[in-house]
Structure formats: structure tokens, C-alpha cells
Amino acid sequence: MYTIKEVAEKMEVSEHTLRFWAKSGFFPFVKRNENNIRQFSDNDLEWVRIVKCLRSVGTENKAIKKYIDLCIKGDSTIPERYQIILDTKEKALQQMEELKQQLAVLDYKENFYKNLIKNNLQDSWNPMNKINLQDAAV
Amino acid sequence: MYTIKEVAEKMEVSEHTLRFWAKSGFFPFVKRNENNIRQFSDNDLEWVRIVKCLRSVGTENKAIKKYIDLCIKGDSTIPERYQIILDTKEKALQQMEELKQQLAVLDYKENFYKNLIKNNLQDSWNPMNKINLQDAAV
DNA sequence: CACTTGACTGAGAGTAACTATCAGGTTGTA
DNA sequence: TACAACCTGATAGTTACTCTCAGTCAAGTG
Numbered sequence: 001m002y003t004i005k006e007v008a009e010k011m012e013v014s015e016h017t018l019r020f021w022a023k024s025g026f027f028p029f030v031k032r033n034e035n036n037i038r039q040f041s042d043n044d045l046e047w048v049r050i051v052k053c054l055r056s057v058g059t060e061n062k063a064i065k066k067y068i069d070l071c072i073k074g075d076s077t078i079p080e081r082y083q084i085i086l087d088t089k090e091k092a093l094q095q096m097e098e099l100k101q102q103l104a105v106l107d108y109k110e111n112f113y114k115n116l117i118k119n120n121l122q123d124s125w126n127p128m129n130k131i132n133l134q135d136a137a138v
Numbered sequence: 139m140y141t142i143k144e145v146a147e148k149m150e151v152s153e154h155t156l157r158f159w160a161k162s163g164f165f166p167f168v169k170r171n172e173n174n175i176r177q178f179s180d181n182d183l184e185w186v187r188i189v190k191c192l193r194s195v196g197t198e199n200k201a202i203k204k205y206i207d208l209c210i211k212g213d214s215t216i217p218e219r220y221q222i223i224l225d226t227k228e229k230a231l232q233q234m235e236e237l238k239q240q241l242a243v244l245d246y247k248e249n250f251y252k253n254l255i256k257n258n259l260q261d262s263w264n265p266m267n268k269i270n271l272q273d274a275a276v
Numbered sequence: 277c278a279c280t281t282g283a284c285t286g287a288g289a290g291t292a293a294c295t296a297t298c299a300g301g302t303t304g305t306a
Numbered sequence: 307t308a309c310a311a312c313c314t315g316a317t318a319g320t321t322a323c324t325c326t327c328a329g330t331c332a333a334g335t336g
Contacts, residue, residue, distance in 0.1 A: 003312075016295065019313090035303055037312055050276045053243040056236060061293070071276050078258070082251035089244045096237055098194060099230060105191040106227045113220035120216070138188045138209050143282075154324065157284090162322095173332055175283055199322070 002040040026051045057092045140178040164189045195230045
């Protein structure tokens with residue numbers, strides 16, 4: 001059993017966000033002790049894990065709530081939940097592609113600047129060294 | 139030369155967002171025609187491209203503005219800009235790692251549900267088929 | 277010439293998902 | 307008795323849009 005602080009550390013989510021998510025109904029099975037303190041079980045951590053996963057792939061909280069509600073509803077919703085996971089995976093793969101593309105842009109820029117710097121150092125004695133430097137290049 | 143609409147289509151950024159970015163000072167060199175209509179040059183598209191890139195990697199608009207201002211300032215800021223690109227790349231690579239991890243979670247879930255579905259179908263005649271189904275599994 | 281289209285402007289409200297701050301309350305331990 | 311760690315509710319702030327209204331201007335078409 002874990003306190004909210006321990007969960008925050010373990011799962012790398014702020015306490016604040018965990019409470020926010022709890023309030024949003026994302027952790028319906030977290031028990032409280034006699035002092036009303038949340039006691040996360042290992043199974044509850046799984047819920048945190050999947051919520052964190054869905055969020056980090058950009059799933060809206062509304063949609064997460066729907067998924068959570070399907071989980072609560074029980075086994076009859078398994079095919080639907082399976083489909084959500086597949087769709088989410090698809091989305092994540094697209095994000096991967098997008099990220100790769102943007103990394104290519106950054107690689108290009110890196111080289112661009114690298115060359116500018118190299119030429120500038122080599123030719124700094126040369127009044128013509130500005131010849132390759134576009135003015136106001138991004 | 140491109141109108142804002144053409145840029146929006148070409149770069150897959152909404153017109154609204156382009157105007158928002160323009161207002162934020164991200165495209166300082168876009169010319170206007172005699173009717174005050176923005177005319178994006180190919181070089182301006184480069185600015186759109188880098189802004190889009192930085193944004194999609196989570197760079198804040200404030201930080202983007204700083205980068206843009208460095209560009210405007212001219213060649214003396216090249217090393218600083220180079221460093222920003224390197225840092226941004228680092229950030230993007232971290233995001234890549236995070237995404238990979240979350241994809242692993244999703245893969246796990248996919249298999250989890252796949253098995254549930256398979257077993258459920260196979261054993262649906264069997265009153266014991268619930269034995270492997272945790273109640274309220276995420 | 278009216279009309280539509282596409283561009284522009286500014287102001288202002290709405291949105292998501294936190295994030296932070298305040299204020300106040302309980303409990304267990306040093 | 308002070309403190310740390312948990313709780314609550316309310317409220318405000320943040321970011322980066324996103325949307326809506328309201329009004330202007332210029333070019334092209336029937």
C-alpha cells in the first residue's frame with residue numbers, strides 16, 4: 001500500500017495531478033484508511049500507469065474517463081477497451097512519425113549551423129566570409 | 139509568394155494559428171502587398187517550418203520568440219542558436235524514448251486484452267472461465 | 277452594381293489540463 | 307507542543323490556442 005506521495009515519486013506524477021486525476025474519477029478503487037488517507041494498492045498503480053500512458057499520448061481526460069468507466073463496467077466491455085488500446089497505439093505510432101520528421105528538421109538545422117560556424121571560423125580573416133551567410137536565416 | 143491560406147494548407151497549420159504566430163512576432167519578414175495582404179516567401183516558409191518544429195517538440199512560445207529574436211539579431215548569435223537546436227534535439231530524443239515506453243505499455247495491454255478475449259471465447263461454456271479475469275482490471 | 281469571396285483588424289470569451297495558492301482540518305510522531 | 311503529511315474546497319493563473327463577433331477593404335463575377 002502506498003501513500004499519494006509514494007505514488008507520486010514511483011510513477012513520476014505530481015501529487016497535485018494525482019489528486020486531480022482522482023477527483024476526475026480515474027482511480028475508482030483506491031481505498032482510504034480510517035483517517036481518510038488514500039492507500040494505493042499495486043493494482044491501483046496499474047490504473048495510474050494506464051492513465052499516465054493515455055495522457056502522455058494526448059488522450060483527452062474525457063476519453064480517459066470513458067475508458068475507466070468501461071473498465072468499471074466489467075468484462076463485457078473488453079472488446080471495446082481492446083479497440084481503444086489499438087486506436088491509441090495507432091495514434092502513438094503517428095506521433096512517433098511526426099517526431100521523427102521534426103528530428104530530421106532539427107538535424108538539418110544542426111548541420112546548417114555547424115557549417116556556418118565552421119566557415120566563419122576558417123574564413124574570419126576574409127572580408128568575403130559573409131558571402132554564404134544569408135541575412136536573417138532561421 | 140503564398141497567401142496565408144496557401145501556407146496553412148502547405149504547412150498544415152490553421153490560418154488562425156498562423157495569424158496568432160504572426161502576431162507573436164514569429165514571422166518578422168513577411169511582406170504585405172498594396173492591399174495589406176500577407177505574402178509569404180519561400181524563405182518565410184522556412185520560418186513557419188522551424189516554428190512548427192519547435193512547437194511540436196513542446197518549446198514554449200516565449201522561448202520560440204527568443205530564438206526568432208536571435209535570428210533577427212544576425213550572425214553574431216549563431217552559436218547560441220546552434221545550442222538551442224542541440225538542446226531541442228535532446229528534448230525531442232527524450233520524448234522519443236518516453237513514447238517508446240508508452241508504446242510498450244500499450245503493447246502489453248494489447249496482449250492482455252487479446253488473451254482475455256481468446257480465453258473468454260474458448261471457455262465461454264465453462265463457468266470457471268472467469269478465473270483469470272481480474273475484477274476491474276484496467 | 278450588388279454580391280460573394282478572401283483577406284485583414286481588434287476585442288473578448290471559451291477550452292483543456294493542469295498548476296498554484298489560500299484557508300482550514302485531522303492525525304501520528306519526535 | 308510543534309511538525310510533517312495527509313485531507314478538503316475554492317479560486318485564480320497559465321499556455322496556446324480556438325472560436326466568435328464585428329467591422330473593413332479590395333477584387334472578381336453575374
